[in-house]
Amino acid sequence: MLRLSKLTDYAVVVLIRLSDAERASGDAVHTAPGLAVATGVPEPTVAKVLKALAGAGLVVSQRGARGGYRLARPVDEVSVADVITAIDGPIALTACVDGGTGSCDVESMCAVKGRWDLVNDAIHAALTGISLTDMRVASIPLVFRVPASLSAAE
Amino acid sequence: MLRLSKLTDYAVVVLIRLSDAERASGDAVHTAPGLAVATGVPEPTVAKVLKALAGAGLVVSQRGARGGYRLARPVDEVSVADVITAIDGPIALTACVDGGTGSCDVESMCAVKGRWDLVNDAIHAALTGISLTDMRVASIPLVFRVPASLSAAE
DNA sequence: TCCTATCAGGACCCCAATAGTCCTGTTTGA
DNA sequence: TCAAACAGGACTATTGGGGTCCTGATAGGA
Secondary structure (H helix, E strand, C coil): CCCCCHHHHHHHHHHHHHHHHHHHHCCCCECHHHHHHHHCCCHHHHHHHHHHHHHHCCEEEECCCCCEEEECCCHHHCEHHHHHHHHHCCCCCCHHHHCCHHHCCCHHHCCCCCCHHHHHHHHHHHHHCCEHHHHCCCCCCCCCCCCHHHHHCC | CCCCCHHHHHHHHHHHHHHHHHHHHCCCCECHHHHHHHHCCCHHHHHHHHHHHHHHCCEEEECCCCCEEEECCCHHHCEHHHHHHHHHCCCCCCHHHHCCHHHCCCHHHCCCCCCHHHHHHHHHHHHHCCEHHHHCCCCCCHHHHCCHHHHHCC
């Protein structure tokens, strides 16, 4: 279904939560267990997400006691495309787009060879244009957010 | 990786091939095995793809001896979004967007609840704007993409 | 009218990628 | 020196997709 991995979803949640926590507490560093509790996502999973985000440079890690994670840059400067790339790797809808030419065994008679990049570029542009700030539902308090009624769209 | 299923890729190939075949032969009905040979995609897989396309109304099936499939409407009126919807179901990046509200167990504290639809709409718009005609590589000679000997086998 | 070849439709199974967990090592502050 | 917290890896279970097979239906021919 053109699925996005759940890890990416979690990553967005964690990043926004991290942003809110920094503003609320003034404390720049927050731990993985703390974020896990705040978001409701299992702690090992949060740790895994944060590791990936740290590797991509979206967050900065501080090791040792009193360590934790902090945002590398404001959330409004982070696009959805950045998060997806950090968690899932480069955005590529089909193996044809990113992979080598040898990966597709029907390549020689593939009528659309080289054209998925058109679709790919369109999606990439769409995702780059949306920042994490856009993803945040600003009017509602973070914790215990009201579910249901919001999902009716489309 | 924001992966598109291979079936969708095959579907685009098959649809374009079907369009070419109809114009070339004048015969409106083409069989699944014939299209499989023409595209290089395994026959059962082509059959599966065609079934899904028929269910979505993109192609029309003709059962019985001398049966087969034909396009329900010209390929330039079919968007990539149509094909993806036919094969993979409704375009929904996350379970939050399409599914029921009960599917997400951290729903109550999900900071981005109801906002993936924004991303979803952007992608849907991008995909709707691309037709199968756009996906076709016009510059490559037909004979190279569709070997004459294979085409005659239908 | 019946038989048979042919093709669509549906069911099924296997594999691979992903999600999630756990363990050990390293680092740093108290 | 101890404890807290991240880093990195391996490991396992599960979901979904890819592919195959079988059954039912249809049309043409005898």
